Amino acid sequence: MRRPGRGWLGLAAAAGLWLAAIHVETPRLEATLSAGAGKILREKLGPAAKVLAKGRDLRVEGLIFDESARAETLAAIRALPGVKNVADALGPPPALSPYEWRAAWDGAALKLSGAAPSPAARAALVAAARKAAPGARIVDDMSYASGAPIGFVQQAAGLLTTLVQSRDGEARLRDKVASLDAKAAGKVEPPTAQSSGKPNLSATASPKAAAGEPGPAPAPKAASVPRKTAPVETCRTALARTAGGTAIGFEGAVRVAAASEAPLKALAAVAKACPGAVVEIAGSGGEPELSWRRAEAVAAFLLAQGLAPRDLDIAGQGEAPRTGDGDVVLRVK
Numbered sequence: 001m002r003r004p005g006r007g008w009l010g011l012a013a014a015a016g017l018w019l020a021a022i023h024v025e026t027p028r029l030e031a032t033l034s035a036g037a038g039k040i041l042r043e044k045l046g047p048a049a050k051v052l053a054k055g056r057d058l059r060v061e062g063l064i065f066d067e068s069a070r071a072e073t074l075a076a077i078r079a080l081p082g083v084k085n086v087a088d089a090l091g092p093p094p095a096l097s098p099y100e101w102r103a104a105w106d107g108a109a110l111k112l113s114g115a116a117p118s119p120a121a122r123a124a125l126v127a128a129a130r131k132a133a134p135g136a137r138i139v140d141d142m143s144y145a146s147g148a149p150i151g152f153v154q155q156a157a158g159l160l161t162t163l164v165q166s167r168d169g170e171a172r173l174r175d176k177v178a179s180l181d182a183k184a185a186g187k188v189e190p191p192t193a194q195s196s197g198k199p200n201l202s203a204t205a206s207p208k209a210a211a212g213e214p215g216p217a218p219a220p221k222a223a224s225v226p227r228k229t230a231p232v233e234t235c236r237t238a239l240a241r242t243a244g245g246t247a248i249g250f251e252g253a254v255r256v257a258a259a260s261e262a263p264l265k266a267l268a269a270v271a272k273a274c275p276g277a278v279v280e281i282a283g284s285g286g287e288p289e290l291s292w293r294r295a296e297a298v299a300a301f302l303l304a305q306g307l308a309p310r311d312l313d314i315a316g317q318g319e320a321p322r323t324g325d326g327d328v329v330l331r332v333k
Contacts, residue, residue, distance in 0.1 A: 096145035104170035
């Protein structure tokens with residue numbers, strides 16, 4: 001019987017080493033490609049998309065809220081070192097009609113459910129709930145769906161502000177029809193002696209006062225020190241200057257560009273220090289639908305920074321100077 005030659009033994013050993021290297025390196029390569037592609041997805045599409053890796057082949061799936069960002073996103077992933085193929089399984093959120101959203105108290109928790117049109121809108125509603133109900137546990141059970149009516153985020157946030165005046169009940173938004181089932185906030189205090197027409201006797205009242213005789217004169221109350229605030233006109237002038245100097249850029253169709261986040265945060269800080277002023281977000285371009293969607297994206301961002309719905313007003317096209325298709329300008333009312 002012939003013994004295998006040394007050459008065959010060497011080939012078998014090399015094949016074994018090659019298979020072992022594949023077994024070790026493939027998971028490492030998949031993890032590297034998944035991490036790189038996942039970072040691109042988070043930056044360009046948000047948290048509702050994910051990537052699956054099999055060797056050098058990637059599959060991108062989940063929700064896309066801005067179709068104009070699809071090609072750029074996939075091209076960036078294909079350009080990653082080591083990627084061979086990229087399968088596109090992205091799709092828009094399912095359409096919902098009628099469009100329904102709900103907020104309800106569940107004990108000490110405020111539960112948000114129903115639909116939200118985008119991650120920005122969802123984050124804005126959670127932020128509005130936290131602002132309106134500080135200390136309450138916010139439960140986010142919302143899902144994504146397309147078909148939200150114009151003004152959805154602002155109207156839903158306004159309902160939250162009204163609902164939290166009670167610790168019971170629920171608010172519902174069905175298309176543009178809002179309904180509120182909430183009990184009055186606070187406990188009903190028992191009637192006091194003064195409210196029934198009798199003297200209000202405190203536990204520390206003197207015997208003479210209890211008998212109806214005049215007692216010692218009450219100690220003078222300390223004068224309250226008024227809080228220093230900037231003059232209204234000065235405040236509004238500063239806010240108008242900040243709003244007029246805030247350039248808003250967009251990535252894709254409706255996502256606020258990263259470069260515009262800092263100026264909008266600065267605007268929110270000035271607006272919060274100027275009570276009573278309203279920031280008007282006005283569409284100014286030649287495409288009405290795109291202008292509305294961009295204006296609502298800006299409103300959602302500002303709501304997430306702590307502004308209340310009453311601080312914002314989304315306006316349609318009209319008096320705002322046109323600066324480009326789908327552009328948005330800010331004014332102070």
